Amino acid sequence: MNFIQTGFLIGGLAVAIPVLVHLLSRWQVRRVELGTMRFLQEVMQDGAQRRKIRRWLLLLTRMATVAVLVLLFARPYLPETIRRDGDRLRVMLIDRSASMSMPGQGGRLIDDAVAKAKDVAAELGTDATILWAWFDSSVEPFDGNLARVSAPRSVVGDTNYLAALRWARDRVAADSDAIADVVLLSDLQQSGLASDALETATLQMPKHLPVRVIDVGRPAANNLAIQTVTTTSKRLSPERDTLINATLFNFGTLPMEEIPMTATATNGRRSVRLKKSINLPDGQAQELSFDFGKLEPGTWQVTVQLDVEDDLAVDNRRMTAFEIAQPAPVLVVDGGSRDGAQLAESFYLAAALRQTSRKPEQSVDAEQADDDGRQTTPRSGLFDPQVVFLYDDALPEIHPGRTELVVVTDCRSLPERWIQRLETYVSAGGKLLVFAGDGSNDGSGGASAASHAAWQQSGLAPGTIQTPMRSGAMPFRITSVDSANPMLSPFADPQSGDLGRLSFDQILPVRPDERTAVLARFEEDRPALTRHRLGQGDVVWFLSSADASWGNWTTSPLYLPLVHQMAGDLLDLTGEGKIRYRSVGDRRDLSTLPMAQRASSDPAALRTVSASTVDTESLTFGRIGFEQSGGALYVINSTAKESDPTRIPVEQFTEHFQITPADSGTSEVAETVQGEHKHELWPWFAAVAVVLLTAEFSLANRTSA
Structure with missing residues (x-):
């Protein structure tokens, strides 16, 4: 009682x-x-x-x-124990991970699992309720009409037994008055397990709920797998040879000789194919390199493939992608004169951006002279800065298609007509990085007096610009950083650099608009780094000077990486960038999908679909290959852990998860379920x-x- x-x-x-x-x-x-x-x-x-x-x-x-x-x-x-006719519930979990595509008795292993599942489901007759679900890294229920259940054609996900058993436990708990059991059909691949303590504590399967585990796997498997395909960087120079490194592993019990491999690189207009062979002992890994030579600029998609037949074909190919590009042209606008170039704000910025434009093995002797007699280096880094002195030179024509980034070294040094041209440039899709300053090097004799008002009227300012503020006895310091933003994420780890170490004698106070994101702040919640959109372009403001006139931060080791992060983020070179790597089953970023597709991606609409129309690609990446979405190229591969065919026995599986095994010789449930009726x-x-x-x-x- x-x-x-x-x-x-x-x-x-x-x-x-x-x-x-x-x-x-x-x-x-x-x-x-x-x-x-x-x-x-x-x-x-x-x-x-x-x-x-x-x-x-x-x-x-x-x-x-x-x-x-x-x-x-x-x-x-x-509490009443209820047992009524027809009040039976059976949860059927069918493994559809990549390893289930191996050959079985009646086709693939997943075909064997579906056939066995139909037999087990038929044991209960027509009065019982049966819930059907596929599982790999996630669980997807489907309509389990026995006449229509069929295996999916593509199985490429990775195994997660914990997710499947947890889903079954929750479904049974939702119908606590039923007499329930669970049936799991899988090849019992060991890679789907985690640590015993973690999974047992997380699952906590009820002891009165019997689970029948049916093993449909192969006793042994022969598998060669491409584990990784890598390049030195996502953005490569056209002046260097392009090398692709592929790692192979032999999971079989016999050595393999003269394994043929093909690597194909294509940019949509031209394809380059290389062939090699390799000897691989059993149970070992080796790396093979493909040299594609110098490739023309563009985005290249690479597929490395094993030309062999083994038990698991899904890991016989693996993709990668990279961009061949010249250093990004960066126009550095300095309001001063070329005669004072060594003291100008642009000197520090151009030097910082140019740090990546020289090859490590290149010496100063390799520098070349341009038409003006200035020393230059071959363009082989991320940025190619070009400095324009407005007191001596006219501002060149700027267009987003030719000039990827414009950097203004002193906001007060620009006359109003140049600010208007920058507004047109950004609205058309250009990228602008602006540093604060006092306009002392503009050479225009007071042209900077109305510059702040012109910035605000153009929409390029992050908000209401106020009068520059000097520090007192203690300098200004950056006190908070949005480390989740790709521009500043490297500074989340103090070992990579603590921006709070930088000190500034003067800052430019700004009251930001609602559209402006504040990425870093000085004391008293004053903005230090902001970003906002204007038209199709982006504007970033650093609210202190680019040189040593407002502080000595230019001598800090953090000056170079911070400048690179600000410029690189505007050019989509930070974070994941334009080329992003995913595994099958990874969830999509729905914010990058079109509105029509986003509406069709409602999880509630995909809860119950027929087996013949299973398609979760609107929510997750479901196919191996390349996909263009939201301005980025996604490279989708299978997970490497599915390549290991090592299996575990049923007894070890039940012991691992601390579940109650069901009697496989009878269709009756071993124990009744006590309902919560009072x-x-x-x-x-x-x-x-x-x-x-x-x-x-x-x-x-x-x-x-």
Whole structure:
């Protein structure tokens, strides 16, 4: 018997009240000897025994009444065990990971699993409820009509037994009155397991829920796998040879000789194919390099493939991609004169951007002279800065297609007409990086006086620009950083660089607009680094100077990486960039999908679909290959852990997850399931309380003290 309101059981202490009343009543009795009453002694002794029995009955009745009232308020109930015809539930979990594509007895292993699942489902007849689901790295339920269940054509995901069993546990818990069991059909690949302690603590499968594990795997498998395909960088120079490194692993028990491999690189207009062969001992890995030579600029997609037949074909090819590009042209706009180039703001910025433009093995002797006699280096890095001095030179024509990034070294040094040209450039899709300054090097004799107003009117300013502020005894420091932003994510780890070490003697206060994202802040919540969109382009402001005039941060080791991060992020060279790597089963970023496709990606609409129309690509990456989405190229490969064919026995599987194994020889469930239905007993206790109160009233009137 259980209780709904267990707190009322404390009231059971009130049972002591009748006992106390009884004892106190006995102490108050005074015995007085009366001579005239002695003749009645014999008569009184005859009724004394009966009165003593009635007093004890009255005490017990009162104690029982108090106890029954306490139990009545506690609302006792009995949990019912329900077993009705047709109230049976079976959860069928079918593994559709990549290893299930291996050859089986009737086709593939997944075909064998589906055939066996139909037999097991038919054991319960037509009155039972059967929930069907595929599982790999995630679980996907489907309509389990026996006549229409068929294996999917493509199986490329990785195995996650914990996700499958957790899903089954939750489905059974949602229908707790049913007599349920779980059937899992898999090749029991060991790579689908994690640590014992982690999975057992996370799962906590009920002991009364039996799980039948059916092994449809192969006793042994022969598999060669391409584990990785890598390049030195996502962005490569056209002046260097392009090398692709592929790592192979032989999971079989025999050595393989003269394994043919093909590597194909294509940019949509031209394809380059290379062939090689390799010898690979059993149980070992080796690396093979493909040299494609110098490739023309563009985005190249590479497929490395094994030209062999083994038990698992999904890992016989692997893809990668990279971009062949010249260093990004960066126009550095300096409002000063070329005569003071060594002291100008652009000197520090151009030097920082140019740090990556020289090959490591290249010496200063390799520098070449341009038409103006200035020393240059072959363009082979990320940025190719070109400095324009507005006091001496005219601002060249700028267009997003030719100039990928414009850097303004001093916002107050630009005349209003140049600000208007930058507005047109950014609105058309250009990228702009602006540093604060006092305009002392503009050479225009006061042209900077109205520059802040011109920036605000153009929409290029991050908000309302205020008067530059000087620090007092202590310099300004960056106190908070949005480390989740790709521009500043490298600085999340203090070992990579703590921006709080930078100090500034002067800053440009700004009250940001709602459209402006503040990526870093000085003390008192003052913006230090902002970013906002204008038209189709982006604008980033660093609210201190680019040189040493407002602080000595240019001499810090953090100056170079911070400048590179700001410029690189505007050019999509930070974070994942334009080329992104994914595995089959990874979830998509729905914000990059078109609105029509995003609407069709509602998870609720995909909960129950037929097996013949299983397609979760609108939510996850479901196919190996290349996919262009949201301005980025996604490279989708199978997960490397599916290549390992090592298996575990059923007994070890059940012990690993601490589940109750079902008897595979019978279709009946080993134990019934106790439902949560409560059969309340309060009407009976109420009736008993009425009877006890009546008895107490009767005994109290007939019993003297």
